Amino acid sequence: MELALFDLDNTLLSGDSDYQWAQFLIERGVLQRAEYEAKNDHFLSQYKAGRLDIHEFLDFQLAPLARHPREKLDEWHGEFMRAKVRPMIRKKGIELVQRHLRDNHLCAIVTSTNAFITAPIAREFGGDHLLATELEVKDGRFTGRPSGVPCFRQGKVTRLAEWLGGQGWTLASFSESWFYSDSQNDLPLLERVTHPVAVDPDEILRREASTRGWQIIRLE
Numbered sequence: 001m002e003l004a005l006f007d008l009d010n011t012l013l014s015g016d017s018d019y020q021w022a023q024f025l026i027e028r029g030v031l032q033r034a035e036y037e038a039k040n041d042h043f044l045s046q047y048k049a050g051r052l053d054i055h056e057f058l059d060f061q062l063a064p065l066a067r068h069p070r071e072k073l074d075e076w077h078g079e080f081m082r083a084k085v086r087p088m089i090r091k092k093g094i095e096l097v098q099r100h101l102r103d104n105h106l107c108a109i110v111t112s113t114n115a116f117i118t119a120p121i122a123r124e125f126g127g128d129h130l131l132a133t134e135l136e137v138k139d140g141r142f143t144g145r146p147s148g149v150p151c152f153r154q155g156k157v158t159r160l161a162e163w164l165g166g167q168g169w170t171l172a173s174f175s176e177s178w179f180y181s182d183s184q185n186d187l188p189l190l191e192r193v194t195h196p197v198a199v200d201p202d203e204i205l206r207r208e209a210s211t212r213g214w215q216i217i218r219l220e
């Protein structure tokens with residue numbers, strides 16, 4: 001039994017769906033540009049530098065979801081997929097996921113971006129499983145708060161262990177395991193699989209991968 005895990009943003013996608021969702025809402029006039037654009041850029045810079053406070057970011061990112069009914073959010077998400085996401089989908093990313101699926105590996109996308117944004121994106125790659133930051137729902141509406149451990153940094157390791165444990169497995173249950181990521185923020189999970197793969201990596205991950213002898217690939 002073998003396991004293949006994939007980061008989403010800047011790995012299977014050529015951009016960041018979290019960032020682009022906020023930009024999309026700004027462009028639609030749902031969010032005020034003067035207030036939100038600078039904050040969106042600020043959090044993206046923090047993420048790239050490995051200094052993101054995930055709880056501060058989620059307060060920013062999830063608040064707009066609580067202001068609107070799910071039907072309107074789903075309508076906007078359909079537009080978001082057409083305008084922002086599909087142009088970012090990497091053909092080589094789809095091919096990579098499909099190759100692991102053909103080899104009968106258990107496959108999952110593991111992303112810090114919340115499940116509302118990423119569930120429709122994950123389906124584009126043909127995989128069956130998504131581990132993402134889950135959202136609290138009350139009376140059919142998002143509350144603007146996360147549910148459970150955010151799927152970020154060490155949280156990815158925690159969420160993976162919870163998911164596998166629910167099926168009676170651990171990471172050690174798999175003879176081989178892969179994790180593909182572009183980001184230094186994913187070092188905690190990369191360190192735990194048998195085949196860590198750096199995909200078009202940031203500077204810090206490239207240095208770590210080179211030092212540790214990890215595979216480095218391009219999906220651009």
